[in-house]
Amino acid sequence: MDQGSYAKSFIRFKSLIADEFERHSSILESNRLSMRKRKQFEKIWNDEADDSLYEESLKLLSDCLYTVYQKKAIILIDEYDVPLQNAWLRGFYQEMVDFIRSLFNMALKTNDSLEFGVLTGCLRISKESIFTGLNNPNVSSISDVQFSEYFGFTDTEVRQMLDFYQLSEHYELTKQWYDGYRFGHTEIYCPWDVIKHCNTLLHDSSAQPMAYWINTSGNDVVKQFISSATTTMKEELEQLIAGKTITKKINQELTYWDLKDDDENIWSLLYMTGYLTMCGMPDRNEFVLRIPNLEIREIFIIQIYKWFKAYAKENLFRLTEFCMMFRNGDAESAQEAFTKYLNEVISIRDNNVSIPKKENFYHGILLGLFSHMSDWSIKSNVESGDGYSDILIKIPGDQIGIVIEVKFGENKEMEEGCRAALKQIEDMQYETSLLNDGMTTILKYGVACYKKRCMIRKA
Secondary structure (H helix, E strand, O other), rough: OOOOOHHHHHHHHHHHHHHHHOHHHHHHHHOOOHHHHHHHHHHHOOOOOOOHHHHHHHHHHHHHHHHOOOOOOOEOOEEEEEEEHHHHHHHHHHHHHHHHHHHHHHHHHHOEEEEEEEOOOOOOOOHHHHHHHOOOOOOOOOOOOOHHHHHOEEEHHHHHHHHHHOOOOHHHHHHHOOOOOOEOOEEEEEHHHHHHHHHHHHHHHOOOOOOOOHHOOHHHHHHHHHHOOOOOHHHHHHHHOOOOOEEEEEEOOOHHHHHHHHOOHHHHHHHHHHHOEEOOOEEEEEEEEEEOOHHHHHHHHHHHHHHHHHHHHHOOOHHHHHHHHHHHHHHHHHHHHHHHHHHHHHOOOOOOOOOHHHHHHHHHHHHHHHHHHHOOEEEEEEEOOEEEEEOOOOHHHHEEEEOOOOEEEEHHHHHHHHHHHHHHHHOOOHHHHHHHOOOOOEEEEEEEOEEEEEEEEEO
C-alpha cells in the first residue's frame, strides 16, 4: 500500500481484500453460511461495505471459510510493516497504526476460526503498537540462531543453483554482490537477487551483476538517512562504504515512531531493513555493523549521488561561481571551491577497488556540479582525438571548450596526478572534437583527488 495518503492507502486495501474475497467466492454456494455473514461477505466483495467492516475483514473471511469447510484458517501476512514505513515517510503514521491494530487484533487475537498466523516484516512484532494486546507471539529475528538458515539462500544452495544452470563460473561475482548477510550463525545470500541474476545470466552469459533490490525495496529509508545525517553520521557512513565497520547499540524493539526520539535509532532501522548486517554475534545490544555486499554499497552510492545533486541545487549561486571558475581559467579558485564541496559532502572511497573506480566518484561529483549550467554542453567519457576524455564542455556563446581529466592522487601524488592528466589530454588530443565543433579557445585541466582533498592544474 505505497500510497501518498491514508485515504489512498485505504482504497488500495479495499481493492486487495475484495480480490481475496472474490478468490473464495465459491463458498457463497454453501447453505452453511448465515444470511448475515453472506451479506457482509458480498458487501466487501462488491466494495459496498462501511469502513468499519474492513477492520473485521480478515476475521470475517476466516470465519466464513471455517463455517463452510470445517477447517481453521492459516493467515500469512508478508511485509506487515511496509504500510507503516510508507505512512511514516508520508505523514499519516498514526492513522495507519490505528487501522492495522484493529485489523490484526481481530484476525489474530479474538479469532476462534484461526489455526495460526505467520507475519514477516523488518521490525519485530513484540513492541510495535499495532500488536497491543496480542498474546505472547513467538518472534524470530535476524539476530537469532533459530531458523536463521531460512531467511535466504545459504552458500551451499547458491552453489547448487549455479551448478544446476551451468553457471558455476559466475559464483565469485554472485557471492561478492549478493552474499554477506549474517543471520544468527549463518551466512546468507539475498534470495531475490540470486534468482534474478541467474535468470539474467541464462539469457546473457556476459551480464554483470546489478542492484536488483533497488527496484523492489523502498529505498526512501536510505534517502532520508543521507539527507538528514549529522556530520558524525556522514563520517560513519564513509567508513562503511570504505569497507570498514562501526559499532552501534541496536534497538530491536524499535518502531517507526521511535525514530524521531533519537537520531541514532536510524542505525537500528538500517540493520533491521537489510542495509547493514552484523559481524559475529552481538555483545548484548552492541552490534558491529558493516555493509553486507556490493549490491547494498551500490544502493548507498546511488542515493548519495542523488542527495549530492539535490544539495547542489540548493546552493545555485555558489555552484554558478564554481563553474565560472573553470570557464575563466581560474584553477586556484576552482581547487579551493571543490575542496570545500568535498568536505561538505559524503565521500566514497574503497581501498579494495581499482584506481579507475576511485576516480569515477570524483568524476561523477564534477559532472553533477557542471550539469547545473543549462546553456553549456557537457559530455562524459566521449570519444575525442585518440581516446575517450573524462569531461568535455562546450560553451557555444563564448566559443570556449573545456577538457577535464580526473586522476586519483594518493597522498603526495596529487601533483603527479595532475601532470599525468594534462599529459594524457595532450597525448590523446582530447580537444579535437571541440575544435571540430568551432570552439576557438580550449582550456585544459588536470584534476587529482584523494579523500577530501583535491588539486587542479591548468595547462
